[in-house]
Amino acid sequence: MTRSLLRWSPLAPATVVLLLFLAGPIGYCVVIAFTDTQLTGQESASFVGLANFRHAFGDAGFRNAVVLTLVFTVLSSLVGQNTLGLALAGLMRRASRPVRAVTGAVVITAWVIPEIVAGFLLYSFFERRGTLNAVLEWLHLPTQNWLFTLPIVAVSFANVWRGTAFSMLVYSAALSEVPQEVTESAEVDGAGGLRRLWYITLPMIRRSIGTNLMLNTLQTLSVFGLIWAMTRGGPGSRSQTLPVFMYDQAFMKSLIGYGTAVALLLLVVGALFSAVCLRLMREEV
Amino acid sequence: MRPTAPLLLLTAAVLAAGTLTACGGGPGSDRNTVKVAFIKDTNSKVTVRDDYIELVARRFEKANPGKKVKLVPIQASENDYYTKIQQMMRSPKTAPDVVYEDTFLISSDIEAGLLRPLDPYIEKWDDWGQFEATAKGAAKGQDGKTYGVPDGTDTRGLWFNKKIFKRAGLATDWRPRTWDEVLDTARTIKRKVPGVIPLNVFTGKGAGEAAVMQGFEMLLYGTGKNQLYDPDTKKWVTGSKGFKDSLRFIDTVYKEKLGPDLSDALSPNIQPLVATELLPEEKLAIDLDGSWLGQQWQKTGGGRPWPEWSTTLGQAPFPTQHGAPPGKVSLAGGWTWSVPRKAQHPELAWKLIETLQTKQNALEWCVRGAHIAVRKDVADDPRYLTSVPGIGFFTSLVKISRYRPALPAYPKVASAIGEAMEAVTADDSSPEQAAKDYDARLTSLVAGQVVAKP
Numbered sequence: 001m002t003r004s005l006l007r008w009s010p011l012a013p014a015t016v017v018l019l020l021f022l023a024g025p026i027g028y029c030v031v032i033a034f035t036d037t038q039l040t041g042q043e044s045a046s047f048v049g050l051a052n053f054r055h056a057f058g059d060a061g062f063r064n065a066v067v068l069t070l071v072f073t074v075l076s077s078l079v080g081q082n083t084l085g086l087a088l089a090g091l092m093r094r095a096s097r098p099v100r101a102v103t104g105a106v107v108i109t110a111w112v113i114p115e116i117v118a119g120f121l122l123y124s125f126f127e128r129r130g131t132l133n134a135v136l137e138w139l140h141l142p143t144q145n146w147l148f149t150l151p152i153v154a155v156s157f158a159n160v161w162r163g164t165a166f167s168m169l170v171y172s173a174a175l176s177e178v179p180q181e182v183t184e185s186a187e188v189d190g191a192g193g194l195r196r197l198w199y200i201t202l203p204m205i206r207r208s209i210g211t212n213l214m215l216n217t218l219q220t221l222s223v224f225g226l227i228w229a230m231t232r233g234g235p236g237s238r239s240q241t242l243p244v245f246m247y248d249q250a251f252m253k254s255l256i257g258y259g260t261a262v263a264l265l266l267l268v269v270g271a272l273f274s275a276v277c278l279r280l281m282r283e284e285v
Numbered sequence: 286m287r288p289t290a291p292l293l294l295l296t297a298a299v300l301a302a303g304t305l306t307a308c309g310g311g312p313g314s315d316r317n318t319v320k321v322a323f324i325k326d327t328n329s330k331v332t333v334r335d336d337y338i339e340l341v342a343r344r345f346e347k348a349n350p351g352k353k354v355k356l357v358p359i360q361a362s363e364n365d366y367y368t369k370i371q372q373m374m375r376s377p378k379t380a381p382d383v384v385y386e387d388t389f390l391i392s393s394d395i396e397a398g399l400l401r402p403l404d405p406y407i408e409k410w411d412d413w414g415q416f417e418a419t420a421k422g423a424a425k426g427q428d429g430k431t432y433g434v435p436d437g438t439d440t441r442g443l444w445f446n447k448k449i450f451k452r453a454g455l456a457t458d459w460r461p462r463t464w465d466e467v468l469d470t471a472r473t474i475k476r477k478v479p480g481v482i483p484l485n486v487f488t489g490k491g492a493g494e495a496a497v498m499q500g501f502e503m504l505l506y507g508t509g510k511n512q513l514y515d516p517d518t519k520k521w522v523t524g525s526k527g528f529k530d531s532l533r534f535i536d537t538v539y540k541e542k543l544g545p546d547l548s549d550a551l552s553p554n555i556q557p558l559v560a561t562e563l564l565p566e567e568k569l570a571i572d573l574d575g576s577w578l579g580q581q582w583q584k585t586g587g588g589r590p591w592p593e594w595s596t597t598l599g600q601a602p603f604p605t606q607h608g609a610p611p612g613k614v615s616l617a618g619g620w621t622w623s624v625p626r627k628a629q630h631p632e633l634a635w636k637l638i639e640t641l642q643t644k645q646n647a648l649e650w651c652v653r654g655a656h657i658a659v660r661k662d663v664a665d666d667p668r669y670l671t672s673v674p675g676i677g678f679f680t681s682l683v684k685i686s687r688y689r690p691a692l693p694a695y696p697k698v699a700s701a702i703g704e705a706m707e708a709v710t711a712d713d714s715s716p717e718q719a720a721k722d723y724d725a726r727l728t729s730l731v732a733g734q735v736v737a738k739p
Contacts, residue, residue, distance in 0.1 A: 038397070039368065039371045039372070039397075040367075040371050040390065040393040040394050040396070040397040040399065040693075040696070041393040041396050041397055041693045041694070041696070041697070042397055042693075043396065043397055043398040127548070128546060128548050128549075145547070145548050147548055148547055148548045148551075232490070232491060232553055234489070234490060234551055234707065234711070235489075235547065235548075235551045235707065235710075235711040236707055236708055236711040236713040238711075238713075251365075251368045252364055252368070252700065253697060253700055254368075254371070254393075254696070254697075
């Protein structure tokens with residue numbers, strides 16, 4: 001008893017702090033999600049049971065946000081960051097040293113600048129009078145009002161631009177772990193590039209793919225600043241993903257209780273995604 | 286070794302407690318300091334309000350030796366500002382002593398118990414007699430108590446560029462009598478002066494209350510009596526023809542490309558864009574906007590000095606839909622100085638409000654901010670009447686100006702209106718469909734307190 005207490009005691013401060021600052025707010029959130037708390041307009045809140053959740057499922061705005069969140073996550077995280085990261089990592093292994101250094105620096109710069117700064121950068125890139133249209137005009141190609149006609153694609157691209165570095169780093173590490181002999185013997189057996197990738201490389205870095213997908217997805221699900229800076233969820237609600245919807249309900253419409261319930265639902269969506277990724281990691285090939 | 290465990294645990298507990306209290310913090314309630322929170326323009330160059338409050342703070346400190354004013358400027362768009370101060374006012378540790386409140390939100394904040402009635406102070410304050418009767422009602426709760434001292438009001442109308450009108454072959458003493466005349470003028474400009482935006486009407490969620498008030502309600506209030514809220518039945522109006530017609534007007538403006546490019550129109554930056562670029566660079570012919578527009582072009586405005594505006598721009602009242610009497614529409618709004626319920630130094634706070642609203646300081650504010658005076662002695666002052674070109678015009682609109690329903694549910698209703706406008710402007714819904722969606726949302730927002738008024 002004393003022995004285990006003794007062993008545990010160095011961790012006590014950390015545990016207490018964690019409970020206080022992590023579990024505390026989360027618990028508080030769960031409580032609020034079951035009330036009709038508002039920022040203004042009413043003096044005291046009362047428990048409303050599952051009303052907020054029921055309201056969410058009947059709310060066209062919420063359903064729209066769920067769909068857009070899925071589109072955003074699949075486009076930018078699963079397809080974009082993940083594949084592009086793998087491709088970059090693969091190409092960089094063959095590239096000369098200076099090319100590798102420059103590419104790495106550029107990609108990682110995009111990753112280290114704060115989300116909100118990236119948001120404004122990409123806003124000025126996609127904006128009607130922005131860089132992209134200037135380039136298109138110079139090439140005599142038709143221009144588009146990107147943030148207006150394709151807002152969800154534009155913000156997805158922005159997220160790819162910003163988040164690819166992470167996947168690239170993960171995959172660079174994973175690829176360097178693949179034993180040279182295995183690749184070489186496959187080559188000797190006459191396997192082409194694509195077949196080597198499919199039958200040798202991908203299975204060998206399966207676990208890294210799983211981890212990367214999970215981390216990417218969770219990070220993408222919570223993207224807020226990027227979208228807020230670029231489109232504020234608009235026009236209409238055509239780029240209103242769950243975090244933006246949640247902010248809109250909680251702080252623009254003052255419905256803190258409802259907004260928190262949406263946040264909890266977002267947590268559930270995240271958990272579902274993670275479960276899928278974990279499953280992918282476990283599966284034998 | 287034995288005694289170490291409890292010792293460690295104790296240390297942990299002390300550490301945790303330390304972190305906890307450090308986080309809670311002392312309220313910093315220096316008895317001689319009064320904290321005043323107000324909105325700072327998102328454009329850092331616009332410092333009209335900052336400069337004025339700074340000036341009053343110095344005067345206050347001079348008149349009250351030993352007392353200090355701590356300025357808490359909050360740089361944010363209006364919507365974010367409301368959210369921020371509501372959060373601050375919820376806790377005594379963060380509540381300012383004096384807060385700048387938009388009358389649009391005050392009922393809602395009163396209902397939430399965030400503000401303190403000022404009646405005991407006002408009763409002993411001689412200057413209150415100088416305030417216009419309507420302005421006194423601006424911050425009255427439904428309990429009949431007063432929760433704020435207004436520092437001015439504002440009215441709305443059409444600003445138009447006379448030079449562009451001349452180029453389009455239009456008369457520069459423009460005075461449209463119906464909505465159709467406004468639209469026709471815009472169409473003429475589109476035809477004859479290409480490259481210029483004919484007409485700006487704020488719309489959508491980005492512009493927030495500016496779209497709802499300067500845009501939608503200026504239209505809706507001209508379609509008939511009580512089209513938004515019916516005071517007789519005390520219910521909100523659904524299904525009205527006026528609502529659909531107003532949305533149709535917005536639809537026409539943006540569908541016929543009479544307005545700014547959609548991505549600008551729906552951007553949260555449209556207000557500064559109009560004031561600092563489109564109008565001064567003469568890229569916009571007609572703007573449905575507020576009386577304060579001139580403040581940024583003044584030398585004291587700190588925004589974008591544009592001395593020629595007084596001769597370049599003309600003003601006209603916005604007409605009712607078909608010219609029904611009184612033939613023009615205007616809405617009045619404004620801001621008040623209030624004291625949060627959880628303020629630490631309400632007495633000192635009141636003293637500061639009194640200082641903010643001495644005749645001298647109120648005059649200074651109305652002149653600098655191009656605000657419409659609420660004090661009779663300021664409204665009669667020659668310095669006020671000659672301060673900004675057009676102030677006479679906008680002051681004359683006070684008589685016909687109407688207020689928004691001063692009810693706690695109003696901000697939520699306004700946000701639903703913004704969404705209806707956005708849906709129509711972005712072409713996601715027809716005006717009919719958007720009106721129908723609004724009716725459904727309204728019914729749930731105000732818990733069924735609605736009356737159909739076809």
